[in-house]
Amino acid sequence: MVAISRKRSFLMFLVAGVFTLSTSLVGCSSQTTEKTAVTSSNIKTKVLKMGYQSAGDIVKVKGVLEKRLKPLGISVEWSKFAAGPQLLEAMNVGSVDFGFVGETPPIFAQASGVPFVYVASSKPGTGEGNAVVVEKDSPIKTVADLKGKGLAFQRATAQQYFVVKVLEEAGLKLSDVKHVNLTPLETRAAFERKSVEAAVIGDPHLALFQKTGRVRILRDGKNITTQGGYWLGSRKFVKENPELVKAILEEINNIGKWAEENPREVAELISPEAKIDVPTLELVSKRRLYTLRPLSEEVLSGQQKIADLFYEQKFITKKINIKDATLSPEQYAAFTPTDVKP
Template identity: 55%
Template sequence: MVRQQIGKYSISRRNLLYAFYGLVSFTTLASCGTNNSNTSNSNANNSSPTLSTNATSSNKSSTKLIRLGYQVSGDLTHEKGAIEKRLAPQGIGVTWSQFVSGPPLLEALNVGSIDLGPAGETPPIFAQAAGTNLIYVVNTPPGTGEGSAIIVPKDSPIQTLAGLKGKKVAYSRGTAQTFFVVKALEEAGLKISEVESVNLPVADGRAAFLNKTVDAFVESDPYLIKLQKEGSIRVLRDAQGIKTPGGYYLASRDFATNNAELLKVILEEYYQVGQWANKNRRAAAEILAPKVKTDVDTMELTLMRRKYDMRPITEEVISAQQKVADLLYALKVVPKQVDVKAATLTNQQYAAITPDAIRNKA
């Protein structure tokens, strides 16, 4: 069997894709997803354009079912049913699949299980390295950075990031946590190869941290807030000040190029719900709290640390994302040089799918 070397790890080509995504088994993670079909015909937005049922150009679509992905951190657009209401008059249904993180969501995109979904800055780079034919659709700016942190137990002898040298640090490889760890360690004069990276899905990493089988853990809201309130941890470094291009909505190339008008409508709904959330944090928290199994106050603080917004894919955005890809390649976090621009559309195609409100954010 042919094997490739990735940093400290040797892995077969057959399993290379799963190693990129930090998965022990994609089947196991994918089983965490749930599909819910919604085709509401009430409260439709009367301003929605009529979508053609004849696929005669990139601005017309014969699509009758949109398959969207979201993550366990919650999705307000899903909960409010905004896209369903917008598309119901055209006879277009919507299904949603939930994923534990960005990497399995993008793998579902790769195998054709979903058409569109969000991920942080790191998962698309791993996906491109693995040959996934995805497209960057729109950029989502980062939040305050307070919602993600490298933590140790309150009684840990480790006082600084430099103290992590040679220690076990648990995080989910291939997610946005990867880039955060890389940049945080860089500040302390460490390379990621100088710590013992323990690749675990978030829930398993949290269990390992609480059982003290790892020295440090990368935690995120709302669980980070819970641990902070309990006073059981110390934060070595949160993500404030870590420069990142943020996240993205990504689609399969076929979907993006063959459903321009439809994709534009979907992005409009995501954007409008996000703008509502920015002005109504408490109300948004009341919707999401039961879905992510936390209290409303904690969810409200979580949302205060987020930023609901969208920016168009521009040369500046592509350049910032390329810098992330180049750094991860230089550190041998990914074994292949990635050309971010290869996963983009032409300016004309972006003009066709990007709502005016988002385009004006450039």
């Protein structure tokens, strides 16, 4: 989203929900990699609690964090969540230190008082990995036809913002449809049972449906401006462990460079754990961008616009300032990899 620019940048970045990234595939990529020396004396935890979402995670699959942190006496625990809201609920109670979500979950979490900070951001992908779909033979032909119909997606996820923009484009509001609040997996199951008239489906589920030829896309995310996603950390964890955070982000960014050059290899890595065929996952990978970008004033301003929109539409009951969930420029500079570029 376009916003007022300012010279000072809050540095951050992302990798997306389906594949959260990491590195140690050095030698597989023509890109240079960054690994800063880390000393255990400056780290105040012995266990890194990582949250991730369904459908495979390159960071987890490759075990790069374990390899990087084992010499420091730090172990890594992984917890899997259906979507971003559940991950942030776990962060709120101290079960997760670090994880990746889309642009919407942090807004709801901040409004609810979850003590997290934005750590990193990345650009959105092609937009083709998220879509409003109906059955191929459905009488619903356009987004405008959704008025009064049931539409399944999970509240407080990136899908909610996507739906708002899609409906707005067709002259509708969210209140014009019958929202069925389901997790991504539940949405897929409901759609397969034909118990919902329409659904918001994201990759990898969307790519799987497209392979079967049974769905018709009313509108995908192409040319709809979104923020992308964010790596978040609990405020206490990030403030106490800047060197550890930098090591984590270096791994994420390094593997991100490799992933953007090697979508087929990404698919082959993830396929066994995701239990999805390689060609489908290759399509998913090609729709994504993996490398990190600075969290600039423009990015923060774009996120603030979404928060303001959600407050205006009464999705959240409290007006929030996104910058209340950020750190100082000096703190970001301390843990942001030097090779992260706009």
